[in-house]
Amino acid sequence: SFFFFIAVLVAAIYVYLLKRSLATDSSTGFENHIALEYLLKKSNSHHMQLAVVWVNEIEDINSFYGTEIGDKVMKN
Incomplete structure (x- = not known):
């Protein structure tokens, strides 16, 4: 069960980094249109x-x- 926990932890970190890399511009480091669309959908304002x-x-x-x-x- 320890190795399963480690595998799930590594997978969660990988998914987090993948989402972050898809939502940021590689040359500037700023968020891109994908992050903007997510923010607009999530916002109640x-x-x-x-x-x-x-x-x-x-x-x-x-x-x-x-x-x-x-x-x-x-x-x-």
Whole structure:
């Protein structure tokens, strides 16, 4: 039963990390649209405010200034 407990614990940690990796952007570490949809479905508040900033041509920023600057643009 000890090994079964360890297996269940490892499986639970794996599922947690998988859900976390699916809900966050790998380059910025911020939550993505999957996390936003979950938050909106879970929330009971009807007075939510949302701002979406769309950065066009991030590939051009990355190619001209480099990926470090492109990542900073996305984070800011």
